[in-house]
Amino acid sequence: MAFVAPKETYPGKVFQVGIGTEKQAVFGGENVLTFHSFEGNAPNRPLVAYEIQDIPPDDWSETVRKVYEGVSGDPVTWAKYCQDTLKARAIALRLLGTHPDRENRSAEDATKTVKEVLSAIQVPLIVLGSNHVEKDSSVLVAVAEAAKDRNCIIGKAQEANYKTIAAAAMANNHKLIAMSELDINLSKQLNILVTQMGFDKERLITDPMCSALGYGLEYTYSVMERIRLAALTQNDATMQPPMLGDVGMYVWKVKETQALEADLPHWGSLEERGIAWETVTAGALMMAGAEFLIMRHPKAVEAVERFVDELM
Amino acid sequence: MALSGVEIFKLLPKTNCKKCGHPTCLAFAMKLAQRQASLDACPDVSEEAKKVLGEASAPPIRPVSFGVGSMSVKMGEETVLFRHEKKFVNPCAVAVEVKDTMEDGEIQEIADGVMHSEIDRVGQKLRIDAILINNASNDSARFEKAVKAVMAEAPDVALILATHNPSAAEAAVKLVADKKPILYGADDSNAEAMASIAKTHKVPLGVSAKGLDALSALTEKMKALGVEDLVIDSGARSAREILEANTLVRRAAIRKNFKSLGYPVITFAQRDDHMLEALVATLGIAKYSSIVVVSSIEKWKNVALFTLRQNIYTDPQVPMQVEQKIYKIGEPAADSPFMITTNFSLTYFIVSGEVENSKVPCRLAVMDSEGLSVLTAWAAGKFTASKIAQFIQESGIENEIKKKELIIPGYVAILSGAIEDKLPGWKVTVGPREANGIPAFLKSR
Numbered sequence: 001m002a003f004v005a006p007k008e009t010y011p012g013k014v015f016q017v018g019i020g021t022e023k024q025a026v027f028g029g030e031n032v033l034t035f036h037s038f039e040g041n042a043p044n045r046p047l048v049a050y051e052i053q054d055i056p057p058d059d060w061s062e063t064v065r066k067v068y069e070g071v072s073g074d075p076v077t078w079a080k081y082c083q084d085t086l087k088a089r090a091i092a093l094r095l096l097g098t099h100p101d102r103e104n105r106s107a108e109d110a111t112k113t114v115k116e117v118l119s120a121i122q123v124p125l126i127v128l129g130s131n132h133v134e135k136d137s138s139v140l141v142a143v144a145e146a147a148k149d150r151n152c153i154i155g156k157a158q159e160a161n162y163k164t165i166a167a168a169a170m171a172n173n174h175k176l177i178a179m180s181e182l183d184i185n186l187s188k189q190l191n192i193l194v195t196q197m198g199f200d201k202e203r204l205i206t207d208p209m210c211s212a213l214g215y216g217l218e219y220t221y222s223v224m225e226r227i228r229l230a231a232l233t234q235n236d237a238t239m240q241p242p243m244l245g246d247v248g249m250y251v252w253k254v255k256e257t258q259a260l261e262a263d264l265p266h267w268g269s270l271e272e273r274g275i276a277w278e279t280v281t282a283g284a285l286m287m288a289g290a291e292f293l294i295m296r297h298p299k300a301v302e303a304v305e306r307f308v309d310e311l312m
Numbered sequence: 313m314a315l316s317g318v319e320i321f322k323l324l325p326k327t328n329c330k331k332c333g334h335p336t337c338l339a340f341a342m343k344l345a346q347r348q349a350s351l352d353a354c355p356d357v358s359e360e361a362k363k364v365l366g367e368a369s370a371p372p373i374r375p376v377s378f379g380v381g382s383m384s385v386k387m388g389e390e391t392v393l394f395r396h397e398k399k400f401v402n403p404c405a406v407a408v409e410v411k412d413t414m415e416d417g418e419i420q421e422i423a424d425g426v427m428h429s430e431i432d433r434v435g436q437k438l439r440i441d442a443i444l445i446n447n448a449s450n451d452s453a454r455f456e457k458a459v460k461a462v463m464a465e466a467p468d469v470a471l472i473l474a475t476h477n478p479s480a481a482e483a484a485v486k487l488v489a490d491k492k493p494i495l496y497g498a499d500d501s502n503a504e505a506m507a508s509i510a511k512t513h514k515v516p517l518g519v520s521a522k523g524l525d526a527l528s529a530l531t532e533k534m535k536a537l538g539v540e541d542l543v544i545d546s547g548a549r550s551a552r553e554i555l556e557a558n559t560l561v562r563r564a565a566i567r568k569n570f571k572s573l574g575y576p577v578i579t580f581a582q583r584d585d586h587m588l589e590a591l592v593a594t595l596g597i598a599k600y601s602s603i604v605v606v607s608s609i610e611k612w613k614n615v616a617l618f619t620l621r622q623n624i625y626t627d628p629q630v631p632m633q634v635e636q637k638i639y640k641i642g643e644p645a646a647d648s649p650f651m652i653t654t655n656f657s658l659t660y661f662i663v664s665g666e667v668e669n670s671k672v673p674c675r676l677a678v679m680d681s682e683g684l685s686v687l688t689a690w691a692a693g694k695f696t697a698s699k700i701a702q703f704i705q706e707s708g709i710e711n712e713i714k715k716k717e718l719i720i721p722g723y724v725a726i727l728s729g730a731i732e733d734k735l736p737g738w739k740v741t742v743g744p745r746e747a748n749g750i751p752a753f754l755k756s757r
């Protein structure tokens with residue numbers, strides 16, 4: 001029997017999102033499953049952004065903390081290091097210091113930090129809150145205004161606070177991350193709510209909630225695959241924004257990235273184990289459809305970029 | 313593509329004789345279509361019908377195994393493209409390559425590493441499944457020597473003998489035929505000779521060709537030569553080629569029931585850069601390889617790949633669970649802390665890991681909640697005050713401990729009053745929400 005390649009074309013397509021002003025970064029835009037350029041269009045690389053914080057990363061795992069020693073005391077130096085030395089294509093600034101249980105920094109402090117970082121870098125900026133529902137509303141609204149017209153990504157809007165954050169992102173011409181908790185229907189519903197406010201669906205990024213390798217990765221993986229299939233096969237616009245894997249934050253707190261080799265000799269080198277954990281988590285989520293990743297360790301980012309080189 | 317009930321019915325005797333235990337041939341046909349009956353139940357079915365139905369009901373990806381005993385590896389039998397549809401069946405095997413150009417010492421070191429690669433994760437034992445011995449020298453004697461070196465160190469391991477040279481193949485397979493190795497390296501140039509070795513020694517054959525057209529022609533040729541236990545290699549080596557070939561093979565087999573590619577796939581992921589190799593292996597594990605070959609077995613890489621394989625191959629409908637019981641961590645005394653959690657494997661392993669970290673001996677009661685996490689179980693009504701109370705009472709723990717104090721997860725603080733009501737004489741203490749707060753919490757008591 002002669003072989004006929006069972007290629008597939010789909011009615012739907014993932015929205016292409018461009019961010020930044022001076023140096024733009026573009027991701028999404030494919031009309032096939034990720035990297036399936038053999039049967040359609042997959043024009044853009046996934047975007048990997050380096051994660052930095054407004055406060056020193058004292059609680060980051062040693063393996064990744066030491067990479068940024070000397071620069072991470074100040075977000076501006078840190079951002080410039082990522083851009084100039086590590087050649088970051090985008091930077092994700094997490095305003096963790098605004099969390100009430102952390103430094104409880106004010107919205108004004110956060111605004112100042114964002115302005116300083118913005119004026120120091122040319123690559124696009126992603127501004128993330130501290131994941132405190134109430135505090136994020138006030139902080140992200142102020143920050144969105146301060147970054148007006150810089151075409152940033154603001155996030156994350158969740159069911160409990162999307163109204164204020166989406167309104168601020170809309171008024172100041174930013175893109176928006178909408179996050180829900182590992183459920184395709186919740187994700188769809190949140191995207192509908194946000195677009196019902198008049199927010200352009202093509203400016204959204206879906207975060208179906210990340211999980212680390214070995215700690216629920218299979219849930220994120222399958223929710224992502226299902227979202228992507230719905231986007232393509234059903235041409236469902238609410239499922240067509242690119243997807244985010246917020247990898248670093250979830251990976252660098254699990255035991256495999258912390259436990260000393262002396263305590264667990266059968267797990268091998270802690271340094272490489274941590275990097276591999278971030279690398280493999282990111283790789284698996286790209287296979288499931290993530291077009292945008294936030295990561296921490298430069299060696300993990302480099303490996304992912306080389307992998308993408310091979311895949312494109 | 314499986315046949316419908318009506319299509320099957322047309323092939324049956326249509327006498328409604330009931331010998332199959334079904335009232336009519338049509339009823340039996342319907343059961344067959346749903347795979348709830350076996351064709352053997354009808355004594356009168358024709359040979360012709362058996363052949364057609366047998367082929368149609370064979371799994372779209374042929375089951376093939378290699379290795380023997382507890383180290384044998386099962387492959388194939390997959391039925392879907394995406395894991396949310398249905399559980400993936402036979403986890404992708406990880407094989408490490410040794411070359412016969414290596415020194416014996418180096419080969420033995422790798423073989424020894426494979427024998428000691430087993431780790432325990434969320435209650436499952438995971439390890440490097442196989443060793444691929446590459447006849448890089450193209451010399452029979454060296455190939456045999458390498459096989460012997462591996463066997464000396466790892467006598468039970470599943471093997472893949474890789475060579476395009478039929479005389480080297482014959483020599484090596486003969487040494488270990490009873491271990492049922494895969495003989496990999498049949499191609500268009502040596503098909504007859506390799507097929508005959510595989511047939512003589514009853515071992516699965518790995519076939520390689522450039523591209524899927526040539527590959528399907530080659531598997532048809534092998535089938536005609538009488539070799540059906542095949543493992544296939546389309547020659548894809550870059551990540552892009554692997555994704556394309558693996559996707560098309562899986563789709564052709566499952567969606568089109570294209571038998572000539574309905575075999576387990578072997579993927580060569582070796583790279584000088586080990587992180588990149590881990591990513592290519594990630595691609596293979598996630599996207600349809602039955603074997604991924606890696607160049608080395610660093611422990612850190614193994615843990616990551618084994619964990620990924622476990623995640624991808626778990627049942628999407630049934631979460632991984634641990635047994636309901638009261639686990640002792642360290643050597644708890646009669647007045648050591650006593651805590652409760654659910655039986656979702658992940659929850660149990662995170663919590664027990666943190667209790668271990670604290671170095672405070674404890675008892676941890678794990679309650680059957682159908683494998684749901686604490687909050688999910690609570691929301692689903694499976695981790696309620698009355699169920700907890702009943703479990704504690706029936707566990708007999710009251711005779712074992714001095715202080716009747718139960719520590720509950722911080723996320724279900726709301727249950728504390730109700731549990732105290734239902735467990736007279738007990739005090740309920742609310743622990744931290746996140747498990748990483750457990751060491752500080754235990755130490756400060």
Ligand code: B12
Binds near residue numbers: 183659662683686
């Ligand atoms: C994955 C998930 C699911 C999976 C199930 C996974 C599983 N095996 O349990 C699926 C998709 C099936 C699911 C279903 C449902 N889910 Co659900 N699910 C989640 C999610 C995203 C993660 C849960 C998880 O795996 N956590 C990881 C484990 C390790 O956490 P854990 O067991 O709680 O353990 C931690 C702590 O509790 C603590 N801990 C544990 N034990 C102990 C013991 C002691 C003594 C101490 C001190 C600490 C401690 O340590 C652990 C680590 O820090 C959560 C949201 C979230 N981010 O938490 C929602 C969530 C739990 N689900 C929720 C709900 C409502 C449901 C559903 C009822 C409906 C729905 N939304 O889909 C169904 C119910 C299922 C059913 N059978 O009926 C709600 C619960 C609401 C509430 N506040 O109670 C949540 C919070 C989401 C939300 N905000 O809506 N869910």
Ligand code: SF4
Binds near residue numbers: 330
């Ligand atoms: S035994 Fe065969 S012929 Fe008789 S009813 Fe069943 S299917 Fe029909």
